[in-house]
Amino acid sequence: MLQIMKPMAIKYLALSFAGLCASLATPVWAQSAATNYRFDLSGAKPKAGFTAVGTSKNYNNDYGFDMGTASQVIMRKGHSSSFVTSNKPFYFSAAVPEGNYKVTLTLGDAEGPTQTTVKAESRRLMVENFATKPNESKKVSFIVNIRMPQIANGEMVKLKPRENGKLDWDNKLTLEFAGNSAVSAIEIEKVDNQITVYLAGNSTVVDQDDEPWAAWGQMIPRFFKPGVAIANHAESGLTLGSFIGSKRLEKVMSLIKPGDYLFIEFGHNDQKEKGPNDGAYKSYTERLKLFVMQAREHKANPVIVTSTARRSFDAEGKTVNTLGDYPAAARKVAQELNVPLIDLNQMVTKFYDALGVENSKKALVHYPANTFPGQDKALEDNTHFNPYGAYELAKCIVEGIKTNNLGLKKYLVDTKTFDPSKPDPIESFNWPLSPKNSAIKPDGN
Template sequence: MNTKSAFLKMVLFTLLSGTSFAQQTHWRFDFGAEKGLKGYVHVLPETSFESNGQYGFDFGSVVQAVKYSGKKAFPGSGIKSKKPFYFSAAVPEGNYRVTLTMGDANDATASTVKAESRRLMLAEVKTKQGEFVTKTFIVNIKNRNIAAGQMVALKPRELTKLDWDDKLTLEFDGHTVLKTMELTKVDDQITVFLAGNSTVVNQDDEPWASWGQMIPRFFKPGVAIANHAESGLTLGSFIGSRRLSKILSIMKPGDYLFIEFGHNDQKEKGAHDGAYQSYTERLKTFVAETRKKGGIPVIVTSTSRRSFDQEGKIQNTLGDFPDAARKVAAAENVALIDLNAMTTSLFNAMGEVQSKKAFVHYPANRYPGQDKALADNTHFNPFGAYEIARCVVLGIQQQKLGLVKYLINDLPTFDPAQPDDPMSWRWPESPKSSLIKPDGN
């Protein structure tokens, strides 16, 4: 199949999202060459989603069977690959509890698991030779459909994003040996909806990343992260593309809406635009509409850009927008996560040179087809996105939100003024990369 045909097939697949034949909400898979567990769908290494249409290895993944011996609790075999591999299952919209059994009787393993558009779910889960572990996390699956036949107005670049298709896709990186997988739709999770721009969205391709795709790693089951952000959006275009309507159509009482805008709003120059005019009014609309649904709004100030003054300190490039967000939060009695202040502290602590390691700054030839250096002072790489997600988690703790009890048990303390060492941080890169900047700046 040529590239154009594959693209058209994907677009059609996306447009039919929510109306596909696949409505199964519970899957149990057992992997490998030999059938193992009773009551599980046996998945052979050659089972592909493209040929099956309901489940299978995806995007050309090549895996091989790993035989186990002497493990009565894990009969049969598992699978592994020399490269990152993908597995997909067709499911309808909703929150899914994903339970994985991983490990190898013959070797030690180290697994990083991402979901959909590179959402970090598990980071470097290690097992010793002969050890098996079971890990559980929650993945949100969304589609474009809204009530009364309306749909979210996606940008062309979103039509091929894994976040918007009608299947659940997991990416396995590092030295993963996968034995079993169980997917179950669950309706009892608190859903944290994210509304924002390119600093929040799940970025599909290396080396781009945002905090919204890193934050799932910090939550236990009980919370689902539903990221509806998209690059280039303002509060107004988020509403105009019916993304707020989509969120409100599926929001339950007790769910949250985190709202971070400003980078693109500051470029709107109409007579009624500005931090204390349309921006303030629209923020209040987000707050009011969320509360009507019984939801809990949280205002997040915009991440700082990497812009240093002559004294080597971060300077404000966002004008009055962070201040306006703070004022709305105070006036409306809304929890505020002051990400602008925290990222200013973070980048100051890193310094002008070291802070490049948090942004998309790479020399030429780092990625395929890259004949020029990449130098972007707004958009983050995976390390920067991870650090900012840690800032958001710190904000959740400082605001004493009800979400605190769902944070992972082994959560380390964090201070933006003392960032992690980028040289000791590990991120197995996904196969796809792009030199195209996300919309917005």
């Protein structure tokens, strides 16, 4: 028998259906985790609103010490509270949806001085040598961008096999602590009001997972205070065309907001394309213009970055251009479309010339056999940078931001002028090695 629903029941069903529709509008992968956490690592009764985390708490699709490092973390009594520390790098993760997150750490309070370096996700440098005095407790905040391969329209970024399992693409926010660290609290808060700088590029830009490889894109977060998030979508071996073909540009455009930035650096791998329509002033120029136009369609700010120079010297010890017309083509597109240009190629050339033929090896992956575990052969790579070289290149990008008077410059935390022809001495650079290393050269070498 047909029953007539009461008005209240109809209203309830309507609200339930509306709620279901709203739920379905947000992909399941974006709903599955909390967006705010406050962890107390002091071992004492946690403050109101904080969750106590002991040293035995392993990450298990929620939060905790990660990557098998819980067993090495120890609790120590500080001046006014306790803290966790380790004599090796250790990891802490929390499951979060895609987005930008403000991370605030409470560090120090030890009987002696502490010095902490923090990397996020795939070795992004967030905090460098943060120091506290004996019995001093201090807070430091930074922004971590979290992304996943899913695109809002149901498509997926086509990841390379080497990207599977990469911390940059998983469903958690991971922090790596190194140095003489003392950590008593970790706060994670989703923030939607950040200017996001999207990076499109290749192996000279990407977040390199393993020591001793590095790129400027994973060093640049260290130079920004909260207000700016760095979303590094670069990957080794990519061209402008394969960045499009693997749906990375589509992914970026699904997220980019008015006022955001798109930094574009390609050329190394585009140079190797030999089809009838390929070339610096053909497909490279056309695709570069496409990236610019798509960013502008979303009311975002494109910035063209010329390719890093390879380490190659002539008989007189001066750097030789091995990239043909590609740097010039990028400059031409920037001029034609009135796009800010960061001439990294020119700055890296000055950097190599200043270091010289032999010393320039110290900025790239040149290491004798057995420098790293399992590395039984010498590494000699004149394209890819080590952490020192990548850090110096990030300083070049910072100079380009200031020279172009980009709105981002007010968020910089280090505004001292950097001259690539007067690089920092490598002896002054301190980079605590991450646990993972690899002798396999990045794609596109």
